[in-house]
Amino acid sequence: MTHARPFPWEKSYPPKVDWAAPVRAGTVNELFERAAATYPGNYALEYRDRRTTYKELNDLVSRAAAGLISLGVKPGTPVGLYLPNTPVHPIMFFAVLKCGGRVVHMSPLDAERELAHKLKDSGARIMVTTNFPGMVTRALKLDAEGLLDHLIVGNDAEFGPAPINYDPIPANGRSITLRSLLSLASPPAQWPEVSEDDIALLQYTGGTTGLPKGAMILHRNLTSTNSIYKNWAAAQREIKSGEKVIVVLPLFHIYALSSVFLRAIDQGNECMLRPRFDVETTFRDIEEKKANYFPGVPTMWIALVSSPGLEKRDLSSLSMCASGGAPLPVEIFERFKKLTGISLRGGWGMTETSPAGTNLPYDGDAPAGTIGLPLPGLYMDIVALDDPSRVLPFGETGEMRIKGPNVFAGYWNKPEETKNAFVGDGYFLTGDIGYMNEDGWLFLVDRKKDMIISGGFNVYPSVIEYALFEHPDIEGVIVIGVPDDYRGEAAKAFIKMRAGATPLTLDAVREFLADKVGKHEMPAAIEIRDALPMTSVGKLSKKELVEEERRKYQAMKQQNKPATAGANNP
Numbered sequence: 001m002t003h004a005r006p007f008p009w010e011k012s013y014p015p016k017v018d019w020a021a022p023v024r025a026g027t028v029n030e031l032f033e034r035a036a037a038t039y040p041g042n043y044a045l046e047y048r049d050r051r052t053t054y055k056e057l058n059d060l061v062s063r064a065a066a067g068l069i070s071l072g073v074k075p076g077t078p079v080g081l082y083l084p085n086t087p088v089h090p091i092m093f094f095a096v097l098k099c100g101g102r103v104v105h106m107s108p109l110d111a112e113r114e115l116a117h118k119l120k121d122s123g124a125r126i127m128v129t130t131n132f133p134g135m136v137t138r139a140l141k142l143d144a145e146g147l148l149d150h151l152i153v154g155n156d157a158e159f160g161p162a163p164i165n166y167d168p169i170p171a172n173g174r175s176i177t178l179r180s181l182l183s184l185a186s187p188p189a190q191w192p193e194v195s196e197d198d199i200a201l202l203q204y205t206g207g208t209t210g211l212p213k214g215a216m217i218l219h220r221n222l223t224s225t226n227s228i229y230k231n232w233a234a235a236q237r238e239i240k241s242g243e244k245v246i247v248v249l250p251l252f253h254i255y256a257l258s259s260v261f262l263r264a265i266d267q268g269n270e271c272m273l274r275p276r277f278d279v280e281t282t283f284r285d286i287e288e289k290k291a292n293y294f295p296g297v298p299t300m301w302i303a304l305v306s307s308p309g310l311e312k313r314d315l316s317s318l319s320m321c322a323s324g325g326a327p328l329p330v331e332i333f334e335r336f337k338k339l340t341g342i343s344l345r346g347g348w349g350m351t352e353t354s355p356a357g358t359n360l361p362y363d364g365d366a367p368a369g370t371i372g373l374p375l376p377g378l379y380m381d382i383v384a385l386d387d388p389s390r391v392l393p394f395g396e397t398g399e400m401r402i403k404g405p406n407v408f409a410g411y412w413n414k415p416e417e418t419k420n421a422f423v424g425d426g427y428f429l430t431g432d433i434g435y436m437n438e439d440g441w442l443f444l445v446d447r448k449k450d451m452i453i454s455g456g457f458n459v460y461p462s463v464i465e466y467a468l469f470e471h472p473d474i475e476g477v478i479v480i481g482v483p484d485d486y487r488g489e490a491a492k493a494f495i496k497m498r499a500g501a502t503p504l505t506l507d508a509v510r511e512f513l514a515d516k517v518g519k520h521e522m523p524a525a526i527e528i529r530d531a532l533p534m535t536s537v538g539k540l541s542k543k544e545l546v547e548e549e550r551r552k553y554q555a556m557k558q559q560n561k562p563a564t565a566g567a568n569n570p
Helices: 008-012 028-038 054-070 088-098 112-122 135-144 219-234 254-266 279-287 298-305 330-340 415-421 461-468 506-513 543-558
Strands: 043-047 050-053 078-082 102-106 126-130 150-154 175-177 199-205 213-218 244-247 270-273 293-296 320-323 379-384 387-391 398-403 427-436 442-447 452-454 457-459 474-484 488-497 525-528
Touching: 028 054, 028 088, 028 219, 028 254, 043 054, 050 054, 054 088, 078 088, 078 112, 088 102, 088 126, 088 270, 102 112, 112 135, 112 213, 126 135, 135 150, 199 219, 213 219, 219 254, 244 254, 244 279, 254 270, 254 293, 279 293, 279 298, 293 298, 298 330, 379 427, 415 427, 452 474, 452 488, 457 461, 461 474, 461 488, 461 506, 474 543, 506 525
Parallel strands: 043 270, 078 102, 078 126, 102 199, 126 150, 150 175, 244 270, 244 293, 293 320, 488 525
Antiparallel strands: 043 050, 199 213, 379 387, 379 398, 398 427, 427 442, 452 457, 474 488
């Protein structure tokens, strides 16, 4: 039997937080149009010192949507966004949804095989990209394979000067510039009808076959998440419009898209779009441009904390700092607070929860090592690993499960995986192992799945393993996550060579994987072994290797040596 109200976490809530506060659903279109109507003169975007108001952004979105309709986009049409953080992303994200289409996110870090899989699996025949180095080149390869009907290319130089060697913009019949798209057609007399139950986003996450699977995230999942975060935040701090939010986290990732970007848009805030993280640029944004909110991932906070003279920096404009995407080392949290007086906040979530889950209160102390409290409107508990219908008592370790209006609708074209992901009355099994104490604080112990979180990116060992198995000299391979002081975790591959084959080097492995996995998926270390551990039924076993690396890590820490994956290389 699951917990009943009052839930155990309610007694640990900040005084004004109400678990039962109404959750406002709806469509993402409504969220954006409401913001544009409420804050027309506020700045929505800042990129390379150029600012775009909500009124201007709304106009660009409408013109882009009209262009998409003329290209055949209608309700249910998937459109691939293959973009870094530039103004092209928000313009086309909202434009696709305004047509009733669904966004298919593709990472600039994806290998060609992953890009091709996402196009084929989702059915997307239109791709939007930019002329950042290498991106048009990869997109044209996909076009040459017959995977595209239209390629829309944004000219980044139009948004401001930058020392970049841009890709040439193609002139073939299936390619069109964003500028041309904006003038293709006039807005229709009536825009397509969009429901909160429509799929807004196919967000690809790890799969069991070596290729990612599409999480079906509905409009109401995203808008409910926004409302849940607002209910949590508004009870603890004044929510202001016009604040400046540093958006350097990639918008193709659910954390940045939902927890950062859509929240900022809903509040009429200014999104300072940054294609990549840079310490000095971040300090410039805070000290000179007076940014108010900086959400990052642990690798960013590690870099900032390691920056000389951090304690002398003027961070007075910041009203909120957050870390997400991966666990933040306690020592980084403590050091940042000591040097700046600012507490980093964050919580737990995942693609399938859009990604609302838990959060730490803005003020006050929390138990060491906790991932926070369940957010308002969400049901969470711990269930037995061998029986996910059996809720465990406080303090016992099992699998975390969650239910709420933010939880996704299932996996695209994977009914069996969808069925297995849910239990009971709509509870989603997260695959994360942890426990809840009697005061409702949740603690993450392990991951049931093998996913590695490296520098805030999700890395799935199976993707790397399947790719390495293609090497003619490799007989067996196991990939695990190993502790890394900078990235949190890094991928390490244990490889058994075929008889007579020359052992591979790390450089040779990376060269082989160059067109098969993304940059964030590249192993940071390898180890050649004569044999790999096996289970009693003859399957490759990871637990022994995980334990070995854990002991290595502990030994390094005792010797005050930095623990990096590369240090584990023979």
